């Protein structure tokens with residue numbers, strides 16, 4: 001019988017080949033992104049719901065390949081995780097963010113929190129704790145200002161090793177926050193086990209907060225539970241005054257979202273922090 005290729009079975013499609021080629025190209029480009037200086041950091045303000053004062057910044061990485069459109073982290077972080085590139089990239093992000101924070105402080109900025117996303121793959125690395133501690137010492141950042149945002153999937157995959165490592169970092173003064181809370185499998189038990197200091201309510205729950213009764217019930221339940229566990233809660237993806245008002249009245253501690261500000265360059269963040277002036 002004549003070979004008719006894989007396409008008759010429906011699992012070889014030209015679009016698939018194209019997607020694979022595109023991914024390979026992107027991987028090659030990403031390998032060089034660090035040395036080519038194509039990565040940069042943006043900082044999204046986090047606001048106290050009660051006083052509307054600036055309380056923190058979430059560090060969000062950006063990739064601007066030369067002559068190409070900006071690539072979203074939602075695209076290249078998964079690729080970086082798949083290829084192991086998240087290790088050098090994640091380390092660069094943490095060092096760069098700490099350096100920036102120390103610089104801001106020297107320029108007179110208030111003592112805010114600096115939240116950094118940490119991928120499960122980074123925590124898995126045998127020398128994760130040593131590397132992060134080294135960066136803290138080398139940059140001179142006050143460790144108690146650093147918040148590591150971890151994800152719920154970590155809780156499932158890594159278990160005791162991750163718990164032990166995060167505990168060591170917590171003993172050095174760092175804080176831990178559970179990102180995208182409510183979307184994964186995490187439970188109260190997991191929050192306790194990881195000794196998190198705060199949790200972030202996923203954007204998915206905030207989006208329909210004001211017109212979906214069910215979402216509202218979930219958000220209110222998370223807020224009540226967090227309060228009883230003495231955990232701080234930050235709502236992300238807050239875009240409207242209605243969402244903000246609801247969260248504030250329900251006792252949410254901190255707010256992050258376009259309603260207050262999109263992620264900003266370091267320069268714009270400094271301006272934001274200073275209310276128009278530089279601090």
Ligand code: C2E
Nearest residue numbers: 060061073074077093117118119237238239257258259263
């Ligand atoms: P995330 O950690 O949940 O980050 C929040 C995302 O929501 C950011 O997208 C932010 O720009 C976006 N966002 C903030 N406020 C609003 C809002 O009011 N409305 C809407 N619609 N979106 C809002 P971004 O920067 O594209 O990052 C996407 C994801 O990529 C992040 O989700 C995080 O999982 C990952 N990521 C970003 N930076 C880093 C990083 O430095 N390290 C690691 N490991 N992952 C990162």
Ligand code: CA
Nearest residue numbers: 058117149179
């Ligand atoms: Ca995050």
Ligand code: CA
Nearest residue numbers: 179180200236
């Ligand atoms: Ca998040």
